[in-house]
Amino acid sequence: MPSNNFTIKQLIELDACSKCYECVRWCQAYEERKDDLVAPALRLRAFRAMLKAERGLPLLRRLLGGRKPDGDELKAMAEGAYRCTLCARCAAACPNKIDLRELWLSIRQELAERGLHPNGLNLARDAVRKQRNVVNYPNEERALWVDYMMEAPEDAYQRDRAEVVYYVGCVGSFSPAVQSIPEAFVQFLTRTGADFTILGAREWCCGFPLLVAGMRQEMEVLKRHNVEVVREVGAKTMVFTCPSCYNTWLNEYSVELPGVELLHSTQYVEKLLREGKIRLGELGQKITYHDPCDLGRNSGVFEPPRAVLRSIPGAEFVEIEYNRARGLCCGGGGDLEISDPQLAGAEASSTLAAFEATGADVIVTACQQCKRSLQTAKEKKGSKIRVTDLVELALQVLED
Ligand code: SF4
Ligand code: SF4
Known part of the structure; x- marks a missing residue:
């Protein structure tokens, strides 16, 4: 029997598809591959049939030929489920307002619990467990990018207390191709007079890569640590240049941090502009x-x-x-x-x-x-x- 990864709303949504195929029309992964395995409506239908067969509803068991999907069918289902960017374009197009992105997440959770996820995601999970970042580098090197800046303060932007925490995220911290983004943002914060800090090695992965891998349970330890660090700093605002980190904190963490405003960097810049604080x-x-x-x-x-x-x-x-x-x-x-x-x-x-x-x-x-x-x-x-x-x-x- 499957575990309880689906809400009542999602179980209803699994049945709400009217087979209009709008989601398929808007799916870029399908556009590239033209493969039924990737087509969102077909993935939804296959998964619904599987769940219902496993839950023993006679009609659907008959539709499936009275049997549960075999190993190869399950493997194919998993391949389709992970050939998806979770971009939610399908959900935006669905006339029945089915929250397809949330369904894809629950389906991945279900598949990962059965060990059907791609092996590469195990490496990401192990890296986060061991190093507290998704790229498997020592977490002490999280703020190494600051060393390469022409002008950086002695404290390397790491302060014990601050009004604003800039949460950099794993990709911005470790990927040389995009470290220009945190470099630019700390300069922007400095020039606009913000009382801010980055967290350096105290920052751990937010858990987003594991959440989308179908390993939500791995987030808990990360969440507890990250929330505690922000509390210690006493910040009133958190700002993110990474939308996935921002989305994770907003939806998974915010309840633990009442009174702390969470802003994406675009919102932060727009706010300063609107308040006449920058030109x-x-x-x-x-x-x-x-x-x-x-x-x-x-x-x-x-x-x-x-x-x-x-x-x-x-x-x-x-x-x-x-x-x-x-x-x-x-x-x-x-x-x-x-x-x-x-x-x-x-x-x-x-x-x-x-x-x-x-x-x-x-x-x-x-x-x-x-x-x-x-x-x-x-x-x-x-x-x-x-x-x-x-x-x-x-x-x-x-x-x-
Ligand atoms: S979330 Fe996945 S299925 Fe939906 S449009 Fe994006 S890639 Fe396609
Ligand atoms: S757009 Fe919605 S209703 Fe139409 S096929 Fe896709 S999931 Fe079903």
């Missing part, structure tokens, strides 16, 4: 914006980054055809880079091409993973378009 200078370029899935669709933050970009004098802001709730995915979410890097790369290339069609000089995004995926696709193609993060651009045009 942005000229940029004579055409810019466009890529909505990171975990910031836009999955956290509802669409307008603050656009407000910042529109306020830059001289910049021409253009929208890509599919934006906000229908925005494209960079291919870097849902642990897809671990499960199927080729598919992740194919999605990044298609998304890059769609942005190039806007004629923009610069793609601005607000996520280290999106920047890394689009930058890699750009380099592979030899494209001239520049890919940057909003905090890097904000620092570039920040006026004293």
Whole structure:
């Protein structure tokens, strides 16, 4: 019998599909692969049949030929479940408002409990258990990027008490390709007079990569530690440049931290702008914006980054055809880079091409993973378009 990974609402949702296939039409993973295993509606149907057969409902057992799926069928089901970025484009398109992303998470939980997840995710889990970060480096090196900055204070931005905690996240901390984002943001915070700290080795992975792997239970120890550290610092605000960390703290941690405001960096910059505390200078370029899935669709933050970009004098802001709730995915979410890097790369290339069609000089995004995926696709193609993060651009045009 399956364990209890599904809420009553989800069990009802499993039955609510009207087979319109809108989700399939909007799924970029399916668009790339054209494989029924990946098609969201078919995955939903297969999983529903499996659960019902296992729960012993006679009608569905008959539909399945009176048997539970065999090992190969289960393996195929798992392959499809992990060839998904959890971008939630399918959920945004579903006319029956089925919360498909939450269902995909519960399905992965169910599959992982049966040991059907990709082996690469075990490596990620073991790395987090041992090193407290997903890349398996000593966690003492979490703030090593500060050493490479031209000008950094003696305390390397690590203070015992502060009003604001900047939670950097594993990718921003350890991936040289995107360390320019935390570097830019600590400079932005310094120049705008924030009383802030980073947590260095005291910061542990937020648990998002394990949550999306279907290993939610692994988050608990991480959550307890991270919440305790923020309490010790006495922060009133936490700010994140990583949308996945932000989404995790918002949905999984926030109840433990009453009175602490959680902001993504785009919201933080927009707030300063709105309150008249900063001014942005000229940029004579055409810019466009890529909505990171975990910031836009999955956290509802669409307008603050656009407000910042529109306020830059001289910049021409253009929208890509599919934006906000229908925005494209960079291919870097849902642990897809671990499960199927080729598919992740194919999605990044298609998304890059769609942005190039806007004629923009610069793609601005607000996520280290999106920047890394689009930058890699750009380099592979030899494209001239520049890919940057909003905090890097904000620092570039920040006026004293
Ligand atoms: S979450 Fe994204 S990749 Fe996964 S099924 Fe939905 S649209 Fe496809
Ligand atoms: S969009 Fe919703 S209702 Fe339509 S096939 Fe997909 S899950 Fe079913």
